[in-house]
Amino acid sequence: MGKIPEKLKPIEHVITQERLIKYAEASGDYNPLHLDEEFARNTPYGKTIAHGMLILAFISALMTSAFGNTWLRTGKLKARFRAPVFPGDVVKVNAQLKSSNDEEVVYQVIVINQNESQVITGDAKLKLDSQGLEDYV
């Protein structure tokens, strides 16, 4: 079994309005809060915001890149959306080992924006089975 890393290599994503349109097409979520600038101007946010599930997908992608199938087969994600993400923001996904035992590994995951404000916090848990963390790359 590979050594469990204390910290996963962070990933960054630039959020653009084009990306929100692309995500809407891929997910079927056409909420105008994400797509319609005129509609969004009249909301408390004042402008469009990213789909929460888009930002959450960045966490899953980080875990997949680190643990491959083990994450996909056994992953548990518990996340809280702390602040909106706007087009133009750059978000960074961090994962720090929180606990581990013979059966499971838990990472604290935090997504921050370019101002270092937390936009998502949560835990990502995966089980260790007979394959251990062989998928760790």
Next chain:
Amino acid sequence: MNLSLLEKDQIIFKKSIALSQDQIACYLDAVGDKSTLFLDEAIVPPMAILAQAMAEAMAAIKLPPGTVHTSQDLEVDHLASVGASVECTCAINSNTLRSDIRFLVLEFKCTSASRDRIFVARTTLVVTE
């Protein structure tokens, strides 16, 4: 739909979802996931299914456009194969109103044709009334 009428355990929708290779490629591109695992092994990202199921739920209960997603839990047990139909059910877990703000918790269950549980998920939404 009058959201105040939604009751705990009420089924919002039950539907088969099947994602093609093209749809998965489109999803991976949108979320910037560079992993080749999904297309190489013909498996569907669980979050791609959940995203589709959430869009179905939003449409089924006609959530107002300003609805905001505040928390998300997801527990995966099995993987779905590309093109395979999976059965998704969405039910109301709780529906509460506090100071003109409605908190809706939706519970998603997704199973394979052989009844294996693919995932369960819980979504908290905030709707300003």
